[in-house]
Amino acid sequence: MNIHLISVGKLDKNFSVIAAHYTKMIKWSVKFTEISHNKKLLPEQIKIFEGKLITDTLSNQSLKIALEVTGKAVSSHEFAELLEKALAEYRAIDFIIGGAFGLDYKVSSSAHHKISLSNMTMPHMLAKVILLEQIYRAQTILQNHPYHK
Numbered sequence: 001m002n003i004h005l006i007s008v009g010k011l012d013k014n015f016s017v018i019a020a021h022y023t024k025m026i027k028w029s030v031k032f033t034e035i036s037h038n039k040k041l042l043p044e045q046i047k048i049f050e051g052k053l054i055t056d057t058l059s060n061q062s063l064k065i066a067l068e069v070t071g072k073a074v075s076s077h078e079f080a081e082l083l084e085k086a087l088a089e090y091r092a093i094d095f096i097i098g099g100a101f102g103l104d105y106k107v108s109s110s111a112h113h114k115i116s117l118s119n120m121t122m123p124h125m126l127a128k129v130i131l132l133e134q135i136y137r138a139q140t141i142l143q144n145h146p147y148h149k
Contacts, residue, residue, distance in 0.1 A: 008099030051104025071114035
């Protein structure tokens with residue numbers, strides 16, 4: 001399984017250490033694509049600009065999961081089930097984390113699933129670290145490892 005985390009913005013040094021910790025423990029291949037943002041545009045233009053860059057990185061043969069505050073709230077066990085099904089049907093998963101103004105409609109509507117990490121809005125750096133921890137947690141759930149208890 002190949003996991004691709006696509007996000008707007010870069011991780012800073014502190015978050016990079018935590019992300020590397022979880023990435024090392026995940027048995028699947030994890031790739032990061034960090035999209036830079038253009039602050040000189042209007043908010044709707046920024047979403048369209050970021051959406052085009054995100055779309056260019058997506059694989060045609062991957063399961064696409066958009067992280068959105070309006071997405072479905074799932075438990076860790078439900079998330080693990082989603083990954084288990086993806087393992088059976090796809091070779092890769094693209095996780096998409098938008099920028100300050102959210103995801104462009106075209107990106108959001110093309111996602112197979114929209115999930116929420118929380119009803120609260122959070123910075124992309126924190127969302128990425130939480131997502132990596134949940135991917136690792138899902139892996140342990142699927143392996144019946146006691147980490148998740």
